[in-house]
């Protein structure tokens with residue numbers, strides 16, 4: 001943005017057939033036999049059948065002592081079938097469920113005449129711990145029958161699912177065993193995240209002088225392709241660009257969109273489509289805040305050659321770009337009254353109709369996804385300082401009605417030095433289901449100065465959290481110029497300018513689930529410079545490239561402004 005009002009921008013249990021011991025009846029007083037304890041049964045056995053009644057004993061003279069019939073032990077219950085493997089869980093399998101304690105044998109019937117069969121044995125206790133992430137295996141039925149009595153019942157309780165460990169998602173309980181009950185879902189272990197190590201910082205602007213570079217944006221594409229763009233005042237002000245074809249290991253010499261008007265040029269934007277076409281965009285002001293042109297050049301060969309620079313529209317201020325999934329698709333938005341957004345499917349040669357965004361004077365962000373979801377958030381301080389949000393579910397063919405996600409985005413430090421404008425940053429996972437929006441402002445619940453805020457959706461923008469503070473410093477200090485990226489696993493990566501140490505530093509935080517907070521803030525910068533400037537570029541870039549996170553920022557360690565880069569290899573990986 002150029003001016004104070006502009007943007008910046010988851011057993012087979014065979015029923016245990018418990019053979020009921022049939023108590024024979026003898027006409028005499030028999031001895032009483034106690035049933036012996038059954039062996040441990042566990043899951044899912046059926047209740048043993050009650051002993052059949054003995055036949056009536058003959059009344060008579062002294063009968064021979066009746067033999068005590070021995071009840072037949074109940075058959076062991078079959079092992080419950082393991083549940084199906086938990087979906088998505090990678091938790092370590094738990095230990096097999098212990099067999100439940102066996103059915104206690106029924107108390108022996110007295111061999112009396114006409115004695116009834118023994119009483120039914122009590123049911124065994126079900127097995128205990130099941131396997132993590134899997135249904136517990138069933139315990140053996142095992143209950144030995146009491147003498148003269150009927151067999152004990154098999155255990156009936158299925159093993160419960162155990163607790164998984166180390167998995168990144170909760171394992172699901174087993175499906176219902178044939179005779180067993182459904183295993184209880186195991187709880188997932190703590191999710192794991194790869195470590196974050198930011199690389200040695202490197203400078204992207206390749207001039208040797210001390211001209212000012214600022215206002216840096218970043219886009220990533222397939223196969224390690226990325227492009228950064230910035231405003232460059234090494235000589236006549238231009239939009240400068242550098243790109244990488246190896247995920248940021250090395251960067252190209254700078255290219256630029258030149259200044260042909262002699263007027264103010266800046267507000268660079270960059271995009272890469274799904275096929276790897278790079279789009280370099282620059283605002284050419286003709287009358288600052290009133291009229292100007294959006295200029296663009298493209299490369300379809302990873303930067304070996306670039307097209308001519310063309311004017312693709314008019315706008316008073318600050319364009320933004322979003323690369324489509326399809327080859328040749330790109331979105332461009334801009335500020336104005338009204339601001340707008342439009343789409344091209346032929347690399348910017350022709351454009352579809354403009355969708356009005358209302359009177360916007362600060363920047364938009366654009367994220368496109370493989371599911372057709374397109375997310376466009378922006379600040380609307382021309383009305384009530386709300387966070388307004390536009391969504392498409394069909395790749396921009398049609399747009400939904402706008403929604404206001406935050407009624408008031410807080411106080412922006414327009415007049416601070418360095419200044420802070422209501423620039424809205426955004427990132428999504430490739431499917432567009434996990435969406436994060438960030439800005440910096442003074443808001444209730446913060447530190448009474450500039451803080452970094454984040455709004456989060458895990459359902460494609462249907463519902464959103466309240467603002468969540470990202471920065472964890474405890475001293476009164478400014479954090480601003482934030483941007484955000486979301487990786488393939490839905491993790492959120494935020495970068496911002498941080499003055500907690502009184503200097504111009506760039507800091508970072510990651511979260512698996514922002515509703516549960518962020519990891520400890522860490523610093524990306526390995527050097528720092530003065531923050532005593534009226535302008536530190538308004539915004540910055542952070543994006544995911546494969547398993548890595550890339551970041552670019554305006555750095556003052558060397559002169560009044562350079563564009564620096566770092567990457568955190570593997571920080572976005574499995």
Ligand SMILES: [Ca+2]
Nearest residue numbers: 447450477479
């Ligand atoms: Ca603060």
Ligand SMILES: [Ca+2]
Nearest residue numbers: 211213561562
């Ligand atoms: Ca410089």
